[in-house]
Amino acid sequence: MLNEEQFRSNLAEVVSQIERFCLNFNRSPDEITLLPVTKKWPSEAVRFCQRAGISRVGENRVQDALAKQQETSGILWELIGHLQSNKVNQVIGRFERIQTVDSLKLLGKLQAGAEQRGVKCKILLQVNTGEDPAKFGLLSEQVEAVLEHALASSNLLVEGLMTIAPYAPGEPSVALRAFGRLRELRDRLNEDFKVDMKELSMGMSGDLREAIESGSTMVRVGSALFGERVQ
Numbered sequence: 001m002l003n004e005e006q007f008r009s010n011l012a013e014v015v016s017q018i019e020r021f022c023l024n025f026n027r028s029p030d031e032i033t034l035l036p037v038t039k040k041w042p043s044e045a046v047r048f049c050q051r052a053g054i055s056r057v058g059e060n061r062v063q064d065a066l067a068k069q070q071e072t073s074g075i076l077w078e079l080i081g082h083l084q085s086n087k088v089n090q091v092i093g094r095f096e097r098i099q100t101v102d103s104l105k106l107l108g109k110l111q112a113g114a115e116q117r118g119v120k121c122k123i124l125l126q127v128n129t130g131e132d133p134a135k136f137g138l139l140s141e142q143v144e145a146v147l148e149h150a151l152a153s154s155n156l157l158v159e160g161l162m163t164i165a166p167y168a169p170g171e172p173s174v175a176l177r178a179f180g181r182l183r184e185l186r187d188r189l190n191e192d193f194k195v196d197m198k199e200l201s202m203g204m205s206g207d208l209r210e211a212i213e214s215g216s217t218m219v220r221v222g223s224a225l226f227g228e229r230v231q
Contacts, residue, residue, distance in 0.1 A: 002041070002226050007048045010225045014208075018219070021212040032212065035078060035201075037222035039064070043071040045226055050075055056096060058220050062087050069094065080162075080201075080220055082136045085109045097122040099162045099201055102137050107150055114155035121155060124162040124201055127185065130178035132166040140185055147189060160199025160217070161186050165207055175207040179214035 014034065022029045038045045039060040046068055049057055059065035060081030069077065076096035083091065083098060085106050091098060092113040101107055101123045114121040125146060128137030138146060143161075150158045163182045168174035179202050186197055203211020205224035212219070 002045070002048075004048050004051070006227075007045070007225065008052065010227075011052055014221055014224050017208055018212065021209050024209075025213045027212060031217060033218045035080075035218055035220045036225050037080065037204075037220050038068070038226070039081075039222060041226050043068040046072045046075060058099075062090055066090065066094065088113050092117055092121060093119055097124065097159065099124040100126045100136065101146075101150070102126045104146055104149060107146060107153065107156070111153040111156050119155065120157055122157045122159055123150065124160050124199060125150070125158065126162045126164075127182060129163045129181035129185070130166040130174065132164075135164050135166070137163065140181065143185060143189065144192075147193060151193065151195065158195070158197060160197040160201065162199075162201035164204070165202070165210070169206070172207070172210050175203075175210040176214060179203070179207075179211055179216065183215040 018032055018034065019029050035056060035058045036049050036054060037058045046057055056076035056078060058078045058080040065077055078097045078099055079091060079095045080099045083100050083106060088109040098110065098121065101110065110121050110123065125143060126137040127140060127143055128135050129140060147158065150156050161182055163178055165175035165178040182202055183200060186200055190197055199218060200216050201218040201220065203216045203219040205221050208219055
């Protein structure tokens, strides 16, 4: 298990990278939220984040997150892994935001669940801008119809878009293309629908530079903070 001193050292390095990339691309580090991804790490990793002043973490798996929520308090949770529609009732009210809304069916289930509980559910629409068959997400041409339904859903708050770049080590142009498409899509939708979706959740440990260059507002970082994930 990673110790807290190692985590603090890794965190300082990641923050330094973000600041350096922001300087390179004339951006402010204040524009970017670092979201630690605690997937497969015990709840102690969440407490490391809290003690370092981090207010939110990301989790891929619903059951893992719910278990850690029982052991921690005072931190916001974002779901960044695929959400099956039959698990919607488990996530309503438990997560600050669902980043992986990728179908009209899931959208409808979230609206129904949030309405039943009398709460608002913050969401991002996940878009497969890299057109990677191994990834979940809406195709770019599907997003407009889903956004229209989302905006008409009284208990859903659409705050932006999310994507995962295709895995292509040594080929930064692949991530740049995927991230650039997401930014362009967001900007067009904001104009066409007269909305203000601010969030662009894109970029992980291996493509921070490309994400920041492309306008990311949130980077989801796991291995660079915690090391290789335990099984």
